[in-house]
Amino acid sequence: MPAVTSKLAVASVALALFAASTSAALAQKKYDTGATDTEIKIGNIMPYSGPASAYGVIGRTEAAYFKKVNEEGGINGRKINFVSYDDAYSPPKTVEQARKLVESDEVLLIFNSLGTPPNTAIQKYMNNKKVPQLFVATGATKWNDPKNFPWTMGWQPNYQSETQVYAKYLLKNKPDAKIAVLFQNDDYGKDYLKGLKDGLGAKAASMIVIEESYETSEPTIDSHIVKMKATGADVFFNITTPKFAAQAIKKNAEIGWKPLHFLNNVSASVGSVIKPAGYENAQDIISANYAKDPTDKQWDNDPGMKEFSAFMAKYFPEGDKLDGLTVVGYGVAQTLVQVLKQCGDDLTRENVMKQAASLKDFRTEALLPGIKINTSATDYAPISSFQLMKFKGEQWELFGEVLSADVGG
Structure with missing residues (x-):
């Protein structure tokens, strides 16, 4: 009898160990839909x-x-x-x-x-x-x-932080600016516009001479550019996606409008915006970045x-x-x-x-x-810093310090 009892004891210990190791393995691996071992x-x-x-x-x-x-x-x-x-x-x-x-x-x-x-x-x-x-x-x-x-x-x-930085730059370097804003008529465009106005503060009403919106369904924004030039604005805020950003840069050159040009970061790509618009047409445009530019030597x-x-x-x-x-x-x-x-x-x-x-x-x-x-x-804002840059020759040149955003959610 003692031998049988000891065998049972060994078996029960083995089972307990197996159960423990199995539950440990199960505890280690937790999956929701879309994830497996492989x-x-x-x-x-x-x-x-x-x-x-x-x-x-x-x-x-x-x-x-x-x-x-x-x-x-x-x-x-x-x-x-x-x-x-x-x-x-x-x-x-x-x-x-x-x-x-x-x-x-x-x-x-x-x-x-x-x-x-x-x-x-x-x-x-x-x-x-x-x-x-x-x-x-x-x-x-x-x-x-x-x-x-x-x-x-x-x-x-975030967009509001980016345009606030542009606004601060403007207040310091061109406080008498007459600003024309072109923005996409949706949450993206309006978010950028809000940041600009917040950054300019009380001066926004007098500095912004025209707020011109466009729809993504429009084939071209040329008529908007002509309208903005006619206001006599000497600063252009270009809040557009790549296709329209390239059109705006080209049209500015075509009609001889040479304002201080701010281009939102989402359309600052050399390959998909600047190069198609023509390097010669993009000189001295100001933008901001947080990532390395592959064209920067x-x-x-x-x-x-x-x-x-x-x-x-x-x-x-x-x-x-x-x-x-x-x-x-x-x-x-x-x-x-x-x-x-x-x-x-x-x-x-x-x-x-x-x-x-x-x-x-x-x-x-x-x-x-x-x-x-x-x-x-x-805090669900992973990146909250960037640096201003100016387009020179065939590439962006960074200038100033890395600036931290001061806009929360």
Whole structure:
């Protein structure tokens, strides 16, 4: 009998150990829809067609970067399955694609979907479904609202901060300016305009002589440029997406209007805006940046940009290395990879947002020196600094200090 008892005791100990190890293994690995032992399914929505199609290169860069990650073994042994759809920058189409990604493709999260109106159209849906709408590709100030929209987070500096910096520059260097503003008639354009007015303060009413809006459905903005020149304005705030930004730069040159020209960062790409508009037409335009410009010679021997160039050559050879949007796609993809690494084996949607809100002094080498990514449970604005730059010759030249934003959500 004692022998049998000891065997039973050994067996029960073995069972207990097995149960403990099994529960430990289960405790270590937590998955929501879209994640398994071998795969992380990421959704994305981009305007590969339509009026904002220049931005499609961001999605193509991200797809190439995730291919690189997969070839190098994935993230904690899991491969990224990147599912990217076209919405043509049309909010109703964005809603359709978001539903498809969440309900049919069953992605873990939607990453870097582009545009203020498109993301606005799906924000409530994503938050009701409790699916991360992570690192949206728009600088609208409202993405930094973790209290009301805990599943939505931006990435780039917000628009209001950017135009506030331009306003401060103007008040210091040209306080008697007569300003003409061209802005896209949607949340994106209005957000930039609000930042400008807030930055100018009490002087906004007297300094801004015309606020001219345009619709993305318009084939050209030439008539708006002619109208603004007629006001006698000597400062031009160009709050437009790439197609219209290039048109504005060309038209200014054509009609001989030479105001001090501020161009919003989202259209500062040399490859997709300045080069098509003509280098000679873009001299002395002022903008701001937070990422390294691939046309800037000072980065030729920069280790981070050498890595970027090697990545482009191997994984996205058809991409335009002069296009700053490729650097943005590269940088935001690297940030997502960092978040997923931090998730470890807890690939729940809740933990994705928790890790995204726990970035401390993270740097992708796509960012300018001195700029770091920081987030917290109460701060959903990963990047809040940038530097002014002026277009000279065939490239942007940075000037002044790195400036921190002072606009919250």
